[in-house]
Amino acid sequence: MTSPSRTRVLTGITTTGTPHLGNYVGAIRPTVQASRDLSTDGFYFLADYHALIKCDEPGRIQRSTLEIAASWIASGLDPDKVTFYRQSDIPEIPELTWLLTCVTGKGVLNRAHAYKAAVDKNNAAGHDPDSDVTAGLFMYPVLMGADILMFKAHKVPVGRDQIQHIEMARDMASSFNHLYGEHFVLPEAVIEESVALLPGLDGRKMSKSYDNTIPLFAPAAQMRKQIAGIVTDSKAPGEPKATEGSALFQIYQAFANANETAAMVRAYAEGIGWGDAKQMLFERIDREIAPKREHYQSLIDNPAQMDKILLAGADKARQLATPFMRELRHAVGLRALSSGSTAAAAKEAKTSLPSFKQYREKDGQFYFKLVDAKGQVLLQSLGFASPKEAGQTIARLNSEGPDALADLKPILEFDPQTASSLSEVLMLLKAHTMANQK
Numbered sequence: 001m002t003s004p005s006r007t008r009v010l011t012g013i014t015t016t017g018t019p020h021l022g023n024y025v026g027a028i029r030p031t032v033q034a035s036r037d038l039s040t041d042g043f044y045f046l047a048d049y050h051a052l053i054k055c056d057e058p059g060r061i062q063r064s065t066l067e068i069a070a071s072w073i074a075s076g077l078d079p080d081k082v083t084f085y086r087q088s089d090i091p092e093i094p095e096l097t098w099l100l101t102c103v104t105g106k107g108v109l110n111r112a113h114a115y116k117a118a119v120d121k122n123n124a125a126g127h128d129p130d131s132d133v134t135a136g137l138f139m140y141p142v143l144m145g146a147d148i149l150m151f152k153a154h155k156v157p158v159g160r161d162q163i164q165h166i167e168m169a170r171d172m173a174s175s176f177n178h179l180y181g182e183h184f185v186l187p188e189a190v191i192e193e194s195v196a197l198l199p200g201l202d203g204r205k206m207s208k209s210y211d212n213t214i215p216l217f218a219p220a221a222q223m224r225k226q227i228a229g230i231v232t233d234s235k236a237p238g239e240p241k242a243t244e245g246s247a248l249f250q251i252y253q254a255f256a257n258a259n260e261t262a263a264m265v266r267a268y269a270e271g272i273g274w275g276d277a278k279q280m281l282f283e284r285i286d287r288e289i290a291p292k293r294e295h296y297q298s299l300i301d302n303p304a305q306m307d308k309i310l311l312a313g314a315d316k317a318r319q320l321a322t323p324f325m326r327e328l329r330h331a332v333g334l335r336a337l338s339s340g341s342t343a344a345a346a347k348e349a350k351t352s353l354p355s356f357k358q359y360r361e362k363d364g365q366f367y368f369k370l371v372d373a374k375g376q377v378l379l380q381s382l383g384f385a386s387p388k389e390a391g392q393t394i395a396r397l398n399s400e401g402p403d404a405l406a407d408l409k410p411i412l413e414f415d416p417q418t419a420s421s422l423s424e425v426l427m428l429l430k431a432h433t434m435a436n437q438k
């Protein structure tokens with residue numbers, strides 16, 4: 001059973017390809033290490049609903065799901081110690097996605113990086129902005145929010161490109177909590193500073209989309225051949241070489257300990273030949289991967305057993321998801337008509353939020369203050385020449401929340417001692433504004 005006192009850590013991998021060394025170093029290995037920490041309660045899953053956004057090849061999604069699951073387990077993830085499941089085995093996830101969709105501002109999704117990148121690309125090519133953009137891509141952050149909020153995750157280890165999604169999940173959680181009561185935990189992104197973005201064969205980030213990857217569990221001979229294909233400069237053996245900007249060195253460093261790395265730095269300075277450096281890299285990676293390869297292959301050869309493992313994980317996950325979804329349905333009013341008095345329920349009090357009051361002083365200037373339900377002043381503005389300027393500043397505080405404070409500091413006065421509760425209040429107002437913009 002999961003104990004609520006442990007920190008819940010949750011992350012998923014999208015199932016669109018064969019796992020490569022970049023996935024291993026960036027996601028698989030760190031989650032396996034974290035899962036051994038007994039103070040954490042790990043939730044690890046295969047994001048196959050997310051895969052549908054990018055991939056319309058059914059066989060590939062199925063194969064990738066098996067490969068990523070097998071990679072995780074062969075790398076040491078113990079399905080008995082964590083909750084390990086496939087997203088699409090949890091029907092509560094798409095159900096929650098809808099509830100969250102209804103508290104998410106469309107404007108917020110317009111600003112999501114992945115969607116914006118697609119629109120920018122269309123604009124640059126002179127196409128319709130939404131050409132070939134599915135609503136699935138647009139809704140991606142909401143589905144991800146449901147993954148996270150469903151299990152009340154505290155920490156979500158992700159790559160830098162995903163930070164925005166975690167912030168959006170926080171905003172969804174606070175909007176929902178504000179409207180319907182405290183149901184969700186606000187998650188935090190965890191960025192592993194030490195986890196290098198692994199370069200690929202051509203020196204760019206290792207990624208399926210650049211076709212520059214080294215598969216994690218390729219047979220040793222194939223891995224050696226691929227490593228031989230990593231780009232280097234044309235310096236001859238004996239010439240000193242730069243570690244800076246060397247993809248080969250960066251990959252080596254991701255597998256080596258400090259002593260081994262120091263030895264490689266020396267070897268570069270002493271002019272190691274590229275062929276020898278590649279041999280060293282192959283041996284170092286193979287030392288870590290070879291013992292896992294056989295286990296990986298046995299898992300791949302036995303997909304029925306993997307189905308069983310994943311279904312057992314889904315059972316475990318649904319022991320939380322099913323009752324939680326029931327609670328959430330009730331909270332939003334999707335509930336038995338006979339439950340409670342509907343007339344009384346209709347009057348359910350909303351927590352009263354602090355509000356902005358605008359006024360004019362004898363000096364002829366326009367001011368505002370933020371006052372809480374008890375009449376306490378949380379924030380006071382300096383004077384503005386026009387009511388419009390005052391109004392615009394209020395609008396910014398409402399829509400940007402605490403983020404606006406840094407900019408507006410010179411024209412606001414507030415007690416530094418209460419700054420953190422002020423931030424919290426502004427966060428609530430932002431959530432409220434967002435929910436009302438939909």
Ligand code: TRP
Pocket residue numbers: 010011012013014047050143144147148156157158162
């Ligand atoms: N979007 C993530 C990625 O592509 C995968 C993912 C889906 C995820 N749902 C998640 C990661 C929930 C963390 C938490 O990397």
